[in-house]
C-alpha cells in the first residue's frame with residue numbers, strides 16, 4: 001500500500017460509495033470509508049479486508065465541520081503514505097412538489113448536497129496541497145445540470161456542488177491538484193433504487209441503469225490520468241438512457 005484514498009458518503013454495500021471504496025482497495029490503496037451509519041461502513045470495510053484489502057470504517061456526518069476534519073486527520077495520520085484521492089459522494093434525493101418543500105427540507109438537501117462538499121473539498125485541499133498532488137472527485141447527478149419538476153431542492157444543491165468543484169479546479173489545478181466532477185446521468189442499479197423504487201429497476205430492465213462498478217471504475221481512471229491530459233467533468237449513463 002503506497003497510496004491512500006478517503007471516500008465520504010459510503011453506506012450500503014450495493015451503493016456507489018462502497019463500490020468506489022472496493023475499486024481503490026483492489027488497486028492497492030489503503031481506503032478510509034466514511035459514512036453516517038456506522039453499521040453500514042463497518043460492513044463495507046470488513047468485506048474489503050476479507051478480500052485482502054486495507055480498509056478503515058469512519059463514522060461521521062459530512063455536514064459537521066469537526067467530523068470532516070477528524071476524518072481527514074485519520075486518513076493522514078502516521079503520514080508516510082500520502083493521501084492521494086478524496087471522493088465526495090454523499091447525497092440523497094427525493095421528488096417533492098415545489099409547493100410542498102419545507103424550508104427545513106430545502107436546507108437539509110443543500111447541507112448534504114453542497115455545503116458538505118465544500119467542507120470536504122476545503123479540508124482535502126488543505127491536506128493535499130503541501131504535496132502538490134492529489135485527486136478530488138465530486139459525485140454529481142442529472143440534477144447538477146438541470147432542474148426537473150419536483151427536484152428544485154436537489155438540483156439547487158447539486159448544481160452548487162458542481163460550481164464549487166469548477167472553482168476549485170481553476171484555483172488548484174495549476175498547483176497540482178486534479179479536481180473532477182462526475183455527472184451520473186441516470187438511475188444507479190444499487191441499493192437505493194432497488195429499495196425505494198423497485199418498479200423503476202424492473203421497468204428499465206437489463207442495462208437500463210448505471211452499474212455501480214462501472215461508475216466506480218471512472219473514479220480510478222480519473223485519478224490515473226496524466227497531468228497533461230486531465231478531465232474536469234465526465235458524464236456517465238447507460239447506453240439505453242435518453243439524454
Ligand SMILES: NC(=O)c1ccc[n+]([C@@H]2O[C@H](COP(=O)([O-])OP(=O)(O)OC[C@H]3O[C@@H](n4cnc5c(N)ncnc54)[C@H](OP(=O)(O)O)[C@@H]3O)[C@@H](O)[C@H]2O)c1
Nearest residue numbers: 009010011015016017036037061062090091141187188192
Ligand atoms: N442512486 C441513484 O440513482 C443516483 C443517481 C444519480 C446520482 N446519484 C448520486 O450518487 C451518489 C451516491 O448515491 P447512491 O444512491 O449510490 O448512494 P451510496 O453511494 O450508497 O450512499 C451515499 C451515502 O451517503 C451517506 N450520507 C448521506 N448523508 C450523509 C452525511 N451527512 N454524512 C455522511 N454520509 C452521508 C448515506 O448514508 P446512509 O446510508 O446513512 O443514508 C449513503 O450511504 C449521491 O451523491 C447521489 O446524489 C445517485
